[in-house]
Amino acid sequence: MDLTLKGIEQRVGAATHLYPIDLTLVPRAVTVLLGATQAGKTTLMRLMAGLDMPSAGRVMADGRDVTGVPVRERNVAMVYQQFINYPSMTVADNIASPLKLRKESGIDARVNELAAKLHIEPFLKRLPAELSGGQQQRVALARALAKKAPLMLLDEPLVNLDYKLREELRDELSALFATGESTVVYATTEPTEALLLGGYTAVMDAGELLQYGPTAEVFHRPRSIRVARAFSDPPMNLLAAQATAGGIVLPAGVTLPLALPPKQTTTGFQALTVGIRASALRVRSRPGDLSLPGQVELAEISGSDTFVHVETSIGELVAQLPGVHVLTLGAPITLHLSPAQVYVFDARGDLLIAPGASPGEEKN
Template sequence: MALELRQVTKVVGSNMHIKETSLVLEQGHFNVLLGQTGAGKTSLIKLMAGLDKAASGQILMDGIDVTNQSPQKRQISLVHQFFVNYPHMTVYDNIASPLRLSGMGKDAIAKRVNETADILQLIPMLQRRPHELSGGQQQRCALARAIAKDSTVVFLDEPLANLDYKLREELRDQLPDLLAGRGAVVVYATSEPEEALLLGGKTALMDDGQVTQFGPTAQIYRHPKNLNAARVFSDPPINIAEVIVRDNQVELSPEITWPLSSNAPKTAGTYTLGIRPNFVVPQKTSASQVALKGRVMVSELSGSESSAHFEMGCNAWVSQAHGIHNYTIGQEHDFFMDPSKCFFFAPDGALIA
């Protein structure tokens, strides 16, 4: 099973919502759409699902043109960020409703519903109505509705965004198992880079109604095509600074320089340096690290990580490190960055090295 988009666009009024997009999404792994709110993830999903009509281009499923087919004919399921269930039906009827509409027999439906409910731990709630469930249970019910059905494509549009932290982690761990071996193309939209990394598979970075980069998630993480892609795929935001490359060394400021390594640009000039916050740490761990100094403005602890927002010249950077580190707000602290983890972007934003 594969879902293919050929030069698909979507226009609303005079606005181009989705700029020309071509993609081939395959089964067997997660296809993550990663982008900030408003990047066009939901618009693209609606196009692929057939809920919206493309202004131009073609959508193919297994080589068959489905551009003008209704969502029902396309045999898809969709899980929303909001918990969408039929309000007046029990959980059982909710899961069974798409099966009934597809004309499945009563016994087969009962078997399928019970199997799905078992995996999602919904058995005790089968006779309840959605409003009698907690948020997590409601979303599990919506997931069960989507999974119970024999669909060719399963769209998950930020399905965990409205759940609390614990539930989100729990469901995120379960999702790949739930969808494995179903032979469906799985499309998962999220705005969190971490989620894309955890789910693996392939990632399509989206920005301003466009897929800017598509490929195996790890590869995209390591080689963002341009500054924008690097920005989208970093949380906290990637640290950026103007650097000058000359005389075989990189110059961040007159005081902070380091020798050119293999990943640096070969030609002299001005570049934008980008480095993810987790490679800027408060303690020196290897000899090759470059020492920085910055005034700490904000520091915060989240889980087992501490992060510090610091000012260095005219750049505001973030450091993120494991363990608990104490910073004094307003004081200068030493930070160390790993030059081999730096990206260099040309003035037009393209990745040089």
């Protein structure tokens, strides 16, 4: 499906839930709606589905204005955080229900195919109440996939599952979406999930669409500090800085040998913000690195990584170190950073320099 939103807004009383949004989804691909809780993701998906009427703007599907057309008259498949299955029907009948409505042939083969892909074959004769939460969510996903709808909307479908099951289902969903049978919109609060699903990402914050593009591009080239904050886990380290003739000066006089784009003013002092991803900080130095001695304030082990909070002369930094590190609180530690790995934002929060980009590339 070709889906385009033109000037879509949503207001409820005096409250604005969505500010004007223009968005054309890449057809037959995955678009991730990424943003914190109350960013507007669910509101936008409800407008896409036809569950709600926008306060202003139009929804175009395959070139046709479907604004106000109710969801029952649209060919849309939806999966929510809270899985919804028919309690009195077996797993097999739940999956088959959209196929039976369309009176399709080969229903049993299609049900078995989807059950195999989602590893729920042993449960086809059971009722949903006899399954675990993860298995019930797989049933809901299988039923949505069975519909073969041109538009599939998934609103944080894995959020209520345990960590291991989320990881497993993400991999399976990525493989299923790769077939390109549907235009998929997938809402999540987790940057890692967006990166794993790939495709395209629309970053949202407080009812605004901040940036849309290929997921890797949005991650590596966040248009603003707001996008960088939304697309960083753990949050990007942000430091006040100033531009001088000798480079970009951080607190305590630490200087980064970076030049601003030619269009930027270089007279006097210019207020900037320097962003450093936690993964860019290391404990082993490389040639040309900036060394930042400090003390361990906190060390958190998360999966196969250790997140270390370090108090340095330029402020508190969070470093994401691969592996499990046992660190003593208050112990000295030196973090190392390549100046080429920093982001630089102007006083308005717009991106000036990104890793791998030559000065001026971001603001042509």
